[in-house]
Amino acid sequence: MKRKIRSYEDLEREEQLLEELLQTQKQLIQLDVQVLRNQLKPASMALQVFNKITTVDKSNLLLNEGANKIIDLILNKFILARSGWITRFLVPMFMKNYSSHLIGDNKANIVEKVFSLFGRKNGRTSTPSKVAGYEN
Numbered sequence: 001m002k003r004k005i006r007s008y009e010d011l012e013r014e015e016q017l018l019e020e021l022l023q024t025q026k027q028l029i030q031l032d033v034q035v036l037r038n039q040l041k042p043a044s045m046a047l048q049v050f051n052k053i054t055t056v057d058k059s060n061l062l063l064n065e066g067a068n069k070i071i072d073l074i075l076n077k078f079i080l081a082r083s084g085w086i087t088r089f090l091v092p093m094f095m096k097n098y099s100s101h102l103i104g105d106n107k108a109n110i111v112e113k114v115f116s117l118f119g120r121k122n123g124r125t126s127t128p129s130k131v132a133g134y135e136n
Contacts, residue, residue, distance in 0.1 A: 054097060056096070
C-alpha cells in the first residue's frame with residue numbers, strides 16, 4: 001500500500017512512519033534473537049559439559065596431577081575394580097578432564113584452602129595471597 005506523496009509535509013510524515021517501522025522491526029529482531037538464545041541455552045550447556053569432558057585444562061599442572069592421582073586411586077582401585085576394561089579406561093579419563101576444568105575455574109579457592117591447612121605455624125596464620133603471590 002503505497003501512499004502518494006504530494007507535498008514536502010507528506011514526505012516528512014512518510015519518513016517518520018518509516019523510521020518508526022524500522023525501530024519496531026529492530027526491536028522485534030532483538031526479541032527474536034533473545035528467544036532463540038533462551039531456547040538454545042540447554043544445548044549450549046550440554047555442549048559445554050561435553051567440551052569439558054573431552055578436553056584437558058592444562059593451566060594448573062600441579063593441582064591437576066594431584067586430582068588425577070586421587071581419581072586413579074579411588075576409581076580404579078575401588079569403584080571400578082570389577083568393571084570392564086573400556087569402562088576402566090574411559091570413566092577415569094572423562095573424570096580427569098572434567099576435574100581439570102573444575103580446578104581451573106576454582107583455582108583461587110583451592111589454593112586458599114590448601115594454604116589455610118598448612119599455614120598455621122607458631123600461632124600465626126598466613127594468607128595465600130602473600131605466600132604464593134596469588135591475588136583474590
